Amino acid sequence: MEKTRLFLEKMGIKGNYGLIESQKRFDDGAQYRFEVPGIQKPGALHSLIDAMDEFEVNVHRVTQTKGIMLLTDSEIEDMNQMAIDAQMELFLSVGPRATYDTSASAQTKEGARIGYRLRGYDNLIYAIEDVKRAVNLGVRGIVIYDEGLLWVLNKMRLEGELPENVHFKISAHTGHGNPASAQLLEQLGANSFNPVRDLQINMISAIRQSLDISIDLHTENPKSSGGFIRHYEAPDIIKVAAPVYLKTGGAVAGHHGWDTTEVQAGERIKQVYLVQSMINRYYPDAKISKR
Numbered sequence: 001m002e003k004t005r006l007f008l009e010k011m012g013i014k015g016n017y018g019l020i021e022s023q024k025r026f027d028d029g030a031q032y033r034f035e036v037p038g039i040q041k042p043g044a045l046h047s048l049i050d051a052m053d054e055f056e057v058n059v060h061r062v063t064q065t066k067g068i069m070l071l072t073d074s075e076i077e078d079m080n081q082m083a084i085d086a087q088m089e090l091f092l093s094v095g096p097r098a099t100y101d102t103s104a105s106a107q108t109k110e111g112a113r114i115g116y117r118l119r120g121y122d123n124l125i126y127a128i129e130d131v132k133r134a135v136n137l138g139v140r141g142i143v144i145y146d147e148g149l150l151w152v153l154n155k156m157r158l159e160g161e162l163p164e165n166v167h168f169k170i171s172a173h174t175g176h177g178n179p180a181s182a183q184l185l186e187q188l189g190a191n192s193f194n195p196v197r198d199l200q201i202n203m204i205s206a207i208r209q210s211l212d213i214s215i216d217l218h219t220e221n222p223k224s225s226g227g228f229i230r231h232y233e234a235p236d237i238i239k240v241a242a243p244v245y246l247k248t249g250g251a252v253a254g255h256h257g258w259d260t261t262e263v264q265a266g267e268r269i270k271q272v273y274l275v276q277s278m279i280n281r282y283y284p285d286a287k288i289s290k291r
Contacts, residue, residue, distance in 0.1 A: 001282060019205045022242040024212065030289035031242035033060035034275075035216060036249045036268050038260045040066050042078040047262035049086045051269035057276050058291055059269070060088055061245060063143055063169075066257050067095025068130045073137060080138045087291035091141035091169055092134050094149065096126040116145035116173050124149065131162070141167050145174055147188060154189025167191045169216065173256070177203065179210035186213050192245070197221055201233065205240035216245040219275050224255035234275050235283035248272045 008014075025031060039045050039062045052059055062083065068076070076092070083090035097116035098106035101123055105111030118124050127149050131142055140163070144150050150170065156162045169192040170176070170185050177196040185193055194216035195207060208215060217237055220229040229251060230237070238244060249268025253260065260268065279286055 019202060019236070019240050020209060021239045022205075022208050024208070024242055025287075026214065026243040026289055028289055030287045031244070032238045032279075032286060033243075033245050033289045034058060034272050035061040035063065035245040035247045036272065037063045037247055038065055038250070038253050038256075038258050038268075039265060040064050040257075040259050041071075042075055042082065043262050044260045044265040045079050045082050047265040048269055049082060051266035052086070054266070055269050055273040057269065057272045058288065059272060060289055060291070061091060061141070062088060063091040063093065063141075065093045065143065066259070067097070067100070068092045068134045068139075069095030069126075076134060076137045076139060089141050089167075090139060091143050091167075092139050093143040093171070094127050094145060095130045096123050097145055113175075115175055116171070118146045118149060124152070128152065128156075135162055135166060140165055141169065143169050143171050144190075145171050147174065147185065150185065150190060151188045157189065170194055172197055172216075172218070177207075179207050182207045182211045186211055192216055194247070197225055198228065201236050201240060204237065208241050214243045214245060215241045216247055217241060218247045218250055220248060220251040220271060222250050222253040222255050222258065225250070227251070231275050231278050232282075234278050235286065238279065238283060238286050246275060248275050 036048060036059050039048055045062060080090055096118060098114045098119055099116060101119060103119055106114050118127055131153060150168060153168060157164060157166055168190050170190045172194040175196060177199055182193050190213060192214045197218045219231060219234055221227055234246060249271045251271060252264050252267045
């Protein structure tokens with residue numbers, strides 16, 4: 001894009017060149033990976049894996065967002081085995097949340113600020129049990145929506161109540177978007193941080209300077225989350241946010257927790273292909289992880 005930038009400069013139109021390029025990397029030296037959210041059931045995951053081969057793209061992580069408690073044991077085991085065979089990470093979401101329990105407040109415009117956090121002692125117990133069930137069935141990636149739950153689960157991991165290789169991912173639905181919050185979550189035990197979806201590039205850059213764990217960023221969003229698409233920004237996101245998971249395929253969904261059909265799983269992979277093409281065109285030197 002440099003020729004276009006230079007042409008604009010000749011016209012007296014100058015851009016922001018103050019962004020800091022991240023020198024941090026994944027353990028394998030890569031800058032970015034792809035994540036596809038909203039894969040709720042084994043059939044959708046199977047179709048997604050088939051579509052990866054069709055479009056010749058890598059997806060490194062898939063996330064189920066409706067909740068562990070809404071899957072049978074056999075469904076969890078099937079998804080886990082498919083992910084292992086496809087050499088990708090599988091993350092399941094904690095089921096108990098304010099929007100699923102008896103909270104009337106969570107269903108109101110003002111009460112929606114509680115998000116998916118937990119209400120009361122019993123729901124904290126239920127959430128921990130949800131995680132233990134998934135872990136006992138072989139899952140090692142957990143999406144978390146509550147800071148207190150993260151703190152407890154990390155204590156359990158440190159004390160051997162959970163395997164040390166369980167990976168905790170903080171969802172965008174916890175509503176964090178600044179460097180201090182990001183660093184606090186890392187200290188509480190987060191292994192991966194998903195900030196709010198609409199941060200500007202300079203805001204993302206500032207978070208990366210304060211954070212060592214991977215950042216998960218949406219390249220596109222369902223209508224319920226604003227519907228905005230950031231394909232052209234993907235190269236700059238990689239530069240400032242590495243190591244980063246590019247969360248792609250959200251535009252296919254109607255809302256968070258969308259029950260992706262087998263056909264729509266393939267459409268999500270097409271979105272990954274489009275973002276990958278954008279990176280190849282504008283940042284061909286960017287290093288992606290292998291499967």
